[in-house]
Amino acid sequence: MxxxxxxxxxxxxxxxDGGQPALLGSRCDGCATYAFPAESFACRNPSCDSRSFTSVxxxxxxTLWSYTDACYQPPPPYIxxxxxxxxxxxxxxxxxAEGLVVLGQVTAGVSVDDLVVGQTMNLVVDTLFSDDEHDxxxxxxxxxxxxxxxx
Amino acid sequence: xSDDKQVAVLGVGMHPWGKWGRNFxxxxxxxxxxxxxxxxxxxNDVGFVAGADTIRNGYPGxxxxxxxxxxxxWKGNRVASCYAACASGAHAINIARAQILAGFCDVALVVGxxxxxxxxxxxxxxxxPDDPDWLRFRLLGATNxxxxxxxxxxxxxxxxxxxxxxxxxxxxxxxxxLANPNARFRKAVTVDEVLASPMVANPLHLLEICxxxxxxxxxxxxxxxxxxxxxxxxxxxAAVSTVTPTYPETVIEMPNFATDSSxxxxxxxxxxxxxxxxxxYEEAGIGPEDLSLAEVYDLSTALELDWYENIGLCKPGEAExxxxxxxxxxxxxxxxxxxxxLASFGEAIPAxxxxxxxxxxxQLRGQAGDRQVAGxxxxxxxxxxxxxxxxxxxxxx
Numbered sequence: 001m002x003x004x005x006x007x008x009x010x011x012x013x014x015x016x017d018g019g020q021p022a023l024l025g026s027r028c029d030g031c032a033t034y035a036f037p038a039e040s041f042a043c044r045n046p047s048c049d050s051r052s053f054t055s056v057x058x059x060x061x062x063t064l065w066s067y068t069d070a071c072y073q074p075p076p077p078y079i080x081x082x083x084x085x086x087x088x089x090x091x092x093x094x095x096x097a098e099g100l101v102v103l104g105q106v107t108a109g110v111s112v113d114d115l116v117v118g119q120t121m122n123l124v125v126d127t128l129f130s131d132d133e134h135d136x137x138x139x140x141x142x143x144x145x146x147x148x149x150x151x
Numbered sequence: 152x153s154d155d156k157q158v159a160v161l162g163v164g165m166h167p168w169g170k171w172g173r174n175f176x177x178x179x180x181x182x183x184x185x186x187x188x189x190x191x192x193x194x195n196d197v198g199f200v201a202g203a204d205t206i207r208n209g210y211p212g213x214x215x216x217x218x219x220x221x222x223x224x225w226k227g228n229r230v231a232s233c234y235a236a237c238a239s240g241a242h243a244i245n246i247a248r249a250q251i252l253a254g255f256c257d258v259a260l261v262v263g264x265x266x267x268x269x270x271x272x273x274x275x276x277x278x279x280p281d282d283p284d285w286l287r288f289r290l291l292g293a294t295n296x297x298x299x300x301x302x303x304x305x306x307x308x309x310x311x312x313x314x315x316x317x318x319x320x321x322x323x324x325x326x327x328x329l330a331n332p333n334a335r336f337r338k339a340v341t342v343d344e345v346l347a348s349p350m351v352a353n354p355l356h357l358l359e360i361c362x363x364x365x366x367x368x369x370x371x372x373x374x375x376x377x378x379x380x381x382x383x384x385x386x387x388x389a390a391v392s393t394v395t396p397t398y399p400e401t402v403i404e405m406p407n408f409a410t411d412s413s414x415x416x417x418x419x420x421x422x423x424x425x426x427x428x429x430x431x432y433e434e435a436g437i438g439p440e441d442l443s444l445a446e447v448y449d450l451s452t453a454l455e456l457d458w459y460e461n462i463g464l465c466k467p468g469e470a471e472x473x474x475x476x477x478x479x480x481x482x483x484x485x486x487x488x489x490x491x492x493l494a495s496f497g498e499a500i501p502a503x504x505x506x507x508x509x510x511x512x513x514q515l516r517g518q519a520g521d522r523q524v525a526g527x528x529x530x531x532x533x534x535x536x537x538x539x540x541x542x543x544x545x546x547x548x
Contacts, residue, residue: 009289009290010280010286010290028415031415031416032414032415033399033412033414033415033416034412034414034415035409035411035412036408036409037408037409044398044399044411045398045399045415045416046398047416065301065305065403066301066302066304066305066308067301067304068296068297068300068301068303068304068352068353068354068355069300069352069353070292070293070294070297070352071349071350071351071352071353072351074288074292074293074294075273075288075294076273076288077274077278077285077288077289078288078289078292079289088292090291090292090293090297090301092301092403097414098412098414099399099401099412099413099414099415100409100410100411100412100413100414101401101403101409101410102408102409103287103291103293103403103407103408103409104291105291105292112353117304117305117307117308118308128290138290
């Protein structure tokens with residue numbers, strides 16, 4: 001039986017500290033604008049020349065801006081998680097406080113038929129793919145009503 | 152706009168789109184020679200070559216201006232090569248135009264050509280975990296159609312578009328493409344056939360997403376003074392727009408994971424896709440009400456509806472009515488994609504924006520055969536590609 005340990009599929013883009021998953025963005029120390037992924041060397045605001053940023057967790061709840069699914073297996077470097085490919089949904093979620101729309105896969109078992117533009121979505125951390133040593137973790141979006149049902 | 156900011160399109164030429172499997176340079180040379188013949192000029196008349204790069208064909212693709220010059224025969228002309236994703240061809244046209252307007256040359260040749268792999272566009276090879284175009288495949292499984300589908304679903308939610316509306320775009324463009332000898336797909340389809348094709352990225356079906364093709368297009372641009380010595384009726388480039396987005400870009404852009412933030416700086420009055428053609432209209436002093444036709448980038452069927460609004464053919468939310476009323480068919484009030492569009496061609500990235508200019512030129516000359524828009528006098532092209540690239544070229548007779 002294999003024993004796999006979880007690791008983040010990408011470092012520094014999200015946190016699971018304290019069991020509370022959140023995306024990690026940046027807030028500019030000059031103009032206070034947000035960015036995801038976190039800005040590290042120059043502010044995107046053309047009227048701001050700051051080069052200093054603070055890492056901040058982003059809102060974990062937002063509204064669904066749009067959504068789709070991947071009916072065909074994406075090409076590499078996507079790593080297949082099933083054979084044959086099972087379609088998965090992808091969501092674009094608007095975070096009001098940060099004024100950002102952030103993409104993410106939708107948790108398994110939720111199809112496009114379960115989604116509607118404007119609904120509330122919550123952030124979770126889930127497995128993107130697994131290999132012999134690790135479960136590679138990533139953030140995903142899930143409908144808020146599902147999260148509530150489960151709690 | 153004053154004549155002193157215009158250049159003439161003296162010649163246009165294309166290599167037919169397809170899946171030919173030959174070296175992209177061959178296609179480019181074919182298109183270049185066709186454009187030179189169309190202009191009544193020879194390679195020795197060309198003072199400057201602007202090549203639109205292809206990133207999937209090795210080093211020769213990154214230095215397209217020199218590659219095509221060598222293939223046509225070194226003769227000491229000046230060159231430039233540029234890459235701007237789907238807008239590469241228009242950027243190359245803009246570079247050539249500037250050379251002519253600055254007085255550095257009279258005759259410039261612009262060439263774009265591509266040989267493409269099968270299937271979804273994947274990022275170029277190698278592990279590059281700091282490249283968003285690599286990461287979006289690894290972390291999201293997000294292909295290009297993912298983004299097209301997000302726009303399409305958003306449109307359904309905001310303007311009441313239906314899958315049938317999207318399918319009608321394919322039906323229209325496939326019908327137009329029947330009359331285009333350079334088109335790859337020359338087959339009429341019905342709404343039912345489109346909707347019965349496999350779902351790729353909901354709500355978009357296989358027949359609604361543009362394929363990737365081999366192909367080439369070229370234009371010969373000259374000063375208006377030079378053109379007057381050769382013809383009395385040259386089509387002219389009245390404006391070229393290559394603007395970037397304005398911060399914050401609040402519509403998710405391929406290949407990004409998130410939009411810019413609108414928390415501190417509000418969204419611009421004119422979103423990026425609206426700004427692309429607007430900059431061309433401003434430059435030329437010509438408005439959408441003056442247009443005879445438009446060639447827009449139908450990467451997906453749904454995206455063509457967005458373009459109707461982005462280039463000012465109607466107000467936001469009215470594109471479906473334009474389509475349903477037949478306004479954008481050949482014979483309608485403002486035909487869109489009389490060439491057959493990407494739906495009939497598939498995309499040959501560095502050639503596509505040049506091909507749009509070829510089509511508008513043929514239309515303005517009255518040489519478009521069975522797809523001719525009657526009495527065409529003004530035409531606009533528009534496209535958008537990865538990483539905040541877009542272009543629009545305004546052509547007048």
